[in-house]
Amino acid sequence: MSNRIYNLLVRRPEIVFWLILGYFVLSVLLRALRSDSLQNDEAEQAFQAQFLLLGYGRQPPFYNWLQIGMAEVFGLSIFTISLLKNLLLLLCCLFYWLAARMLMDDRRLPLVAMLGVLAIPSVTILAQRDLTHATATLCLVSVFLCIFIRTLKQPSLGSYIMLGVTVGIGAITKYNFVIVPLAAALAVLPEPQFRKRLLDVRVLAALCAAAVVALPHLIWAVMHLEAATTGTVEAMREGSSGDPLKDTIRGLISILLSTLEGSLPVIILFGLVFWRDVGAAWRAENAWTRVIGRMIVVCIVLVAVIGIGFGASSIRQKWLSPFLLLLPLYLSLKFAAARTDSGASVARMAPPLMGIVTGFIVYLALSNIIGPFLGKYGKEHIPYRPMLEQVLAQRGEHPAYIITDDLMTAGNTRLHYPTVPVMMPGFDQPIPLVSAERRGPGLLIWPAGGEADALPAPLADLVRANGVAPETVPIAHLDVPYNFSRGGDAMRFGYAWLEQAPQTSR
Template sequence: MRAKQLSIGAPHALSDAALDRLCALIPWIAAAYFLLGAALRVATPGGLELDEAEMMVLTQSLDWGYGPQPPLYAWLQSAVFALTGPGKPGLALLKAALLALTVAGVWRLGLAVSGSARVAAAASVSLFLLPDFAWEAQRALTHTTLAVAALAWMLVAFLAARRPGGWGAHLAFGALAGLALVSKANAAFLVAGCFAVAFVRPGATGGRGRVFAAAALAVVIAAPPALWAAANADAFLADARKFDMAGSGPSQALRGLGALIGAAAAHLALLGVVWVALGWRSGLERETPATRDLAWAVAFAFALVAFGVAISGAANVKGRWLHPALFPLAAVVAARLAPRLGRGRLTALLALGAAFAAAATLGLQLNMRGVGGRAARQAAPFAALAPAIRDGGLAVVAGHNWVGGNLLLVDPAFVVLTPQAPRLGAPMERPDQIVWEGRVGAGPPPALTAFLEARFGADLRTGPPEALTAPYAAPAAGELTLMRARIE
């Protein structure tokens, strides 16, 4: 039975030398894969997904904050746009670089906990068994993608700081922790988990003094955006309703914890199934101090998430929100199981990771083109509607980042403000028009009207709504209707 299972997973296992060479090349193979994905993204006709469109809007100005998300991704995107110009190439290039850095970071993390390139390869390839990395990060996620890249390398520095050495590892640990905090707010859970482990067990050298120094550096880096968030709490907390904090008390806490456990199980299900199938007969490798430290950091991070869910009354928990806290489990599991895998099963794992990566690339292409008649956001015909909108003036207040970002993609001469970025510093003394997605004859959404009044005063008057409609290009079906009202 054992031989039959191996033959199914890897009918032609690589030789030891070939397998070792392949394992050492995984970060470079991943970089080439993500660059290919970036090229395909640029070559795909049509518009932008939600997070991509958001970046087109936010990069109109450099601010300490923009809304619910920390500002680092927008800053980096602005830097890339300075080289490439605003548009798909810059969006795709930054995303590809961050995904490649994540794989390289987890590869290095696997090496740090085991000393084995095979374990490092198993850990990094296991990322493709997490749907929020293999699919969501390539399809849509921006801030989370940056946070995970920063956290992966923070963990490498965290483990390096546990070993004898100078100040360099501690300073890198603190700096990367700070960068993670200004990438995505939920990065704070894993950052806190690492510092908790570091304070309880300070490591081989330096004691708690160096840990305090690392924490101070992280605070200094994160302080300006945090102060902005405190001063603009209404903008920073604008998305809080998505957590469905509808009540309090034990029953609501249990409801939230149930949602948390379900989301975590769904997030880790494929990773667990594959590793159990490959390694359940092989046994566990002896736990190293580095593996134990990493596992405790993740456990503490998850405990903090559970505590936050319980006391806040949140009842809606998504797997992608847990991704920054749980992705290191790929390295933890690999460190405990991969050393016991034979060549055949390790080859099977690498082949399975490659298959999921290829499936994700194919699926993304089908998704972006609206195959199956679905009106994909990336296939929306903004290019056909933009000339009519341009005739109404370039100063636009859009009902959503998706609308505003796609207008900027078609013509960077637009200046766009949206309710989702109420403090954006883009220069606009007076808008020429407001534009929103809606049915023919529908009035502007309340959030757009409220933002317009708050930003420009109650005296601003709009003309009657006009409908602008264009069909989606085949194979997508349906029409995109934008409503526009000129400012009188």
């Protein structure tokens, strides 16, 4: 069987398109089947899908808008949440192949470059665990590469405008995307045949297009600067010692380690497939290898400079993923410049790579079943749906609104009861509370843990600010077995019913 697959891929390497499509379809199906509870980023999307806003805290809004559109068309479910993410990753692979095809005459090496994308941990490990905005950024980087390469090779006013639109969308997808076009501009400067594209007057059209797309959100970000930056800066300073020199060194080391973690799987994969030609590829170069290589270096250097500027002591691998995405293209271009015999390259790379990445998503599904036998429970084991069903069954009616101080609870509640408005203290939400009051009582709910019989502080402050004494609110607790629970292991939730909706910020 293995020889038959090998020979088939040698003759028809384009079959990898179907393998990659099958992988992402399986990813969606397994995510929908493995649990009806959400991960962190998924819960955030489910909660925020209620609101069409210009900004959502520390993340730009483009992914949220896509998620809202998906929910409006297909409904809000784990399937549609996973479908959007995997569709973006599939498009990332396809646009990456298109970009590589524009630079290489060899029909197999662009496919190799596309396969190399799946070797990046952010694409097949971190994303399948729990990433949202980062997946859209990866897709936008691939789209940018396509249009950037086309503009350098065959410039036109249309290509410049499309480039600007892509940069604008990328900027409102994730802020670190902006580093990619900046690095691209710096990377082409030493190349005379490309430098003139950068100095072309049509660049002004690209800048205008980018501004038109990104400016509304950027105005929002300036007006809400603390909300837009605090979370990211705090994450970058996580574990900070307070010593600027020590934290700078730690930050630079974390960049180095994250770069190695993200790039070594790709380098090892290419090394194993093309081991005979590594030396020749090392020496070979052309204008495109230089441009893409410089882009990678400039991106990492800019991240280091920004990290030092913000006092970062920790840079995570997922923050580097848009820049490490350039690596498979760079390596493929190096082997193309060395005139490597690529006849069996796809056949050597695809089976083991697809086996590994498929094995990982199967592992994620099985771990939910195996984990409880080892006494390990994760976010997908938390029984939000059974808890909500029991609470509502006891009352005999649905609430007009739900308030919680926990994002995971907010997202999962919204997932299972998408017609009920869900609110969180401190989140500026355009919920029609007057209408909710007329519909019936509200429900306060939270993960109780080992807390005493009292409302969590954020909920207590909220009801107090709206004329209700927290100590007068009747509190109840409910112990619900975990999903796939073993030995009666359960999680405790606290809840309380309010007969009148508090007037939160609009």
